[in-house]
Amino acid sequence: MRKKWTIVCIMFLALVIIVIGCQKRQSTKEEVYKDFQKQISDMNYYSCKAEVEVVGNKSPHNYVLIHTYKKTDNYKLEVISPKHLKGKSIEYQGDKILVKNPKISDVVELPNTGKNNQYLFVGDFIKNYLQNEEMKVKLSKGHLVLETFIPGDNKYFNKQVLYVNADTKKS
Numbered sequence: 001m002r003k004k005w006t007i008v009c010i011m012f013l014a015l016v017i018i019v020i021g022c023q024k025r026q027s028t029k030e031e032v033y034k035d036f037q038k039q040i041s042d043m044n045y046y047s048c049k050a051e052v053e054v055v056g057n058k059s060p061h062n063y064v065l066i067h068t069y070k071k072t073d074n075y076k077l078e079v080i081s082p083k084h085l086k087g088k089s090i091e092y093q094g095d096k097i098l099v100k101n102p103k104i105s106d107v108v109e110l111p112n113t114g115k116n117n118q119y120l121f122v123g124d125f126i127k128n129y130l131q132n133e134e135m136k137v138k139l140s141k142g143h144l145v146l147e148t149f150i151p152g153d154n155k156y157f158n159k160q161v162l163y164v165n166a167d168t169k170k171s
Contacts, residue, residue, distance in 0.1 A: 032144040032166045033137060040126050044071045048122070049080070056156055067121060075121055125160050142166050 047068045054061045063085075068076040078089040091098040092112060099108040129135060129148045136147040144164040150157060 028139070032139070032164060033146075036144065036164050037126075040122070043069075045069065046122060054156075069121055122162065125162050128160065129162075139166060 045068075047066065050065045050067050052063045052065060054063070063082065064080040066076075066078040066080060068078075073092065073094045075092040076089060077091075079085040079087065087102045089098075089100045091100070095112050097110045097112050099110065100106070125146075125148070128150065129146060132148045132151075134149045136145075138145050142165065144166055146162045146164065147159060149159050152158075
């Protein structure tokens with residue numbers, strides 16, 4: 001009888017060890033950040049859906065945009081919503097900027113002069129994040145939350161926040 005209980009206890013203990021050993025370990029914020037940073041440095045192209053909230057002195061405005069980036073220096077923003085702006089786009093192509101309005105088949109080409117701090121693209125976020133001393137990193141609800149402050153004294157345009165999925169390491 002004692003031998004039977006010993007075998008049952010050993011089997012139960014082995015089962016517990018197997019179950020605990022097979023569980024996926026929660027990534028630390030440092031591991032998630034390191035993996036994400038490697039993906040960013042190897043990136044040649046990305047496209048994402050961005051939800052942008054612009055908070056001004058009257059009321060906040062929400063926009064949904066498609067961001068597209070192609071190495072080197074080719075950025076595109078296309079509006080999905082609000083409905084009255086849908087389809088309009090701005091494309092930065094090195095030394096020129098293309099503003100398109102497909103509803104009236106209009107394309108305006110402008111010279112890309114001066115310093116363009118878009119602050120809406122992941123690449124610009126990472127560049128600003130790495131150069132900035134004021135930054136926050138936290139792990140919250142399965143996301144690595146990276147927050148950095150935009151240089152300057154504009155109270156309406158002062159920070160960037162990027163959420164990275166802790167499991168997939170994708171923003």
